[in-house]
Amino acid sequence: MTDIAILGDETTPLLEFRNVEKRFGGSIVAVKDLNLKIGRGDFVAIMGPSGCGKTTTLRMLAGLEEPTSGTLLYNGLPVNDLPAWKRQMPLVWQSYALFPFMSVLDNVAFGMRSRKMPKAERNKRAQAWLDRLGIGEMAARSPSTLSGGQAQRVALARALVLEPEVLLLDEPLSALDAHMVVRMQSELAELQRSLGITFIYVTHNQSEAFAMANRVVIMNEGELQQVGHPMDVYRAPRTRFVAEFVGANNIVDGEIVKVGEAAYVVDTPIGKLTSSNPSGLEAQTGQRVHLVVSADMVHVGADHSDESANLIDARLVGESFVGNVVTLVFETNGNYELKVQLQQRALSDLDLNINDTATLAFGHDDALLIPSS
Amino acid sequence: MGLFLLRSYVVLIFLFIFAPILVSFVFSFSENRFPSLPLTEYSLVWYQRVLDEPAFLDSFKRSLTVAGWTSVLSTCLGFGGAYVDYRYRFLGQKVYVALGIVPPMIPVLILGVAMLIFLSRIGLSGAQHSVVIAHVVLCTPFSMAINRLKLSQMDQNLEAAAWNLGATPWATMRTVILPFCLPAILASFFITAAISLDEFAIAWFVSGLEETLPVRVLNLVARQSSPSVNAIGSFTFTMSLTLIILAQLVLIVSQRRSGRNE
Structure with a gap:
């Protein structure tokens, strides 16, 4: 692969999808016209609900699926026809896919076997990686005797021992216990930082992706929805799907009735709301839009004198707790539900009971406009 | 009470199935020319008689050769057939699998006649290799079933x-698929060898003058009743049983190993 590495310079993305499309059986479209560039050293999370095409995208990178049309470039060179065994893009499988009849050490050394490396050298490197991941004493064990977390580390060692430029991970934490997931997340993020290689991580789990990645790619029904830094995607979703998929967002449909100097007035079923955050939308009077407000940007119990905020009276109808975060569900006049996220402490200060009415407030700046789909 | 009845029932069934074999076993060690109770003298005279007769030894060697070739060939074919079904999705796959299962469901008599007609038409009948060909047809489905299960x-x-x-x-086939399937492949060797060793009807049709052991035994019984038959029967029964048990052991041990963390 050295000849390819020379061709790639700083400006060439490590990986690029150019108009890539993947169809199965002629009619089922798994990935639609994908254009995506992935840089060196990125930790990219490809996210979306099941069936969104994220795994197909990963499998195309690994060479396990061939694009139906379009070009996949690696260091600026098309690799559509490069078979999987020549790609050097090891994958960490959801099921780990360890070879059950080989010892842990032989599993890790497997990839070096096809590179004709002498056995002693192979085993030395494999052992070194097992030690680095803290499972050195498992070398002689059979994979079937390992716990999920240990098997996960073996799968990682088996891939990383090949010193790849790109590591592919297919929902690697989905089979682990909750406490292991948190631990592996920080370990993976740390590993990626210290190795400086590109991680491409497929998941349907938003918190996993946001905890580790510095770039998230959101897909739905085979289409790319949004690419960007996790915070940007979280704070400024570009489509209704993304707004629903990331975070807890309130989405209200409406029509722009007034375009002001720095603010837009939107007529919605819960009243006229003002937004000063069109997020690049060339908004015009009469245009239908979705107004998006993140649940943690809504304040409870404002007084009506505040001119810089949207104010809505609503009745508390439900609450749910996850850790110390409370999600309150309010109902407005037009039977519209609004979600509000609070710290538990803030809730006890409010002294609010079910069926109580309160005034909800959110800033003009926190009301995001996205085009109606 | 119900459990007791059920257990007695099972014991009776097994007794019903195995009693004739057991009788043959016991009388193979009796010196008497005719089976009679009580047994007077134990001896290995009938085994000796069998060993002294070249016709028996020849047919026994032939049976072993046929079983050896049959097990190798049908295991190769069976594994290949199972792998194709595992690896590829194609039009008519269900038909393909069904056709692979069919031969053992055809009555052996019909299979035997059909084999004889077919093999003699292409000039391959009446010899040792005819039996191998016919037995491969009969045994491959068993091998395919075992390998499909493993895959x-x-x-x-x-x-x-x-x-x-x-x-x-290719390297993947050698280093991953074949090692994974090794227990099934071994089991397939043993089981197909056992089937071929015991198979009589098809061999009778196609073997011509190159008789296998079961055919030889039938010809013997047709002419006279000799306690040698008991000796041969006991011997072949033990051999077949050993092969089947070996196959089961290989499968059970490998099952335990792979299922340990489930």
Whole structure:
């Protein structure tokens, strides 16, 4: 692969999808016209609900699926026809896919076997990686005797021992216990930082992706929805799907009735709301839009004198707790539900009971406009 | 009470099935020319008689050769057939699998006649290799079934994982698929060998003058009743049983090993 590495310079993305499309059986479209560039050293999370095409995208990178049309470039060179065994893009499988009849050490050394490396050298490197991941004493064990977390580390060692430029991970934490997931997340993020290689991580789990990645790619029904830094995607979703998929967002449909100097007035079923955050939308009077407000940007119990905020009276109808975060569900006049996220402490200060009415407030700046789909 | 009845029932069934074999076993060690109770003298005279007769030894050697070739060939074919079904999705796959299962369901008599007609038409009948060909047809479905079962237990991604780590499809076959299927392949060797050793009807049709042991035994029984038959029967029964038990052991041990963490 050295000849390819020379061709790639700083400006060439490590990986690029150019108009890539993947169809199965002629009619089922798994990935639609994908254009995506992935840089060196990125930790990219490809996210979306099941069936969104994220795994197909990963499998195309690994060479396990061939694009139906379009070009996949690696260091600026098309690799559509490069078979999987020549790609050097090891994958960490959801099921780990360890070879059950080989010892842990032989599993890790497997990839070096096809590179004709002498056995002693192979085993030395494999052992070194097992030690680095803290499972050195498992070398002689059979994979079937390992716990999920240990098997996960073996799968990682088996891939990383090949010193790849790109590591592919297919929902690697989905089979682990909750406490292991948190631990592996920080370990993976740390590993990626210290190795400086590109991680491409497929998941349907938003918190996993946001905890580790510095770039998230959101897909739905085979289409790319949004690419960007996790915070940007979280704070400024570009489509209704993304707004629903990331975070807890309130989405209200409406029509722009007034375009002001720095603010837009939107007529919605819960009243006229003002937004000063069109997020690049060339908004015009009469245009239908979705107004998006993140649940943690809504304040409870404002007084009506505040001119810089949207104010809505609503009745508390439900609450749910996850850790110390409370999600309150309010109902407005037009039977519209609004979600509000609070710290538990803030809730006890409010002294609010079910069926109580309160005034909800959110800033003009926190009301995001996205085009109606 | 119900449990007791059920157990007695099972014991009776097994007794019903195995009693004739047991009788043959016991009388093979009796010196008497005719089976009679009580047994007077134990001896190995009938075994000696069998060993002294070249016709028996020849047919026994022939049976072993046929079983050897049959087990190798039908295991290769059976594994290949099972792998194709596992690896590829194609039009008519269900028909393909069904056709692979059919031969043992055809009455052996019909299979035997059909084989005789077919083999003699292409000039391959009446010899040792005719029996091998016919037995491969009969045994391959068993081998395919065993290998399909094993492949169905394989992680769907195991093969792709090997490619992903740089192994070519051939290297993957050698280093991943075959080692994974090894228990099934061994079991298939034993079982197909056992089937071939015991098989009589088809061999009778196609073997011509190159008789296998079961055919030889029938010809003997047709002419006279000799306690030698008991000796041969006991011997072949033990051999077949050993092969079947070996096959089961291989499968059970491998099952235990792979299922340990489930």
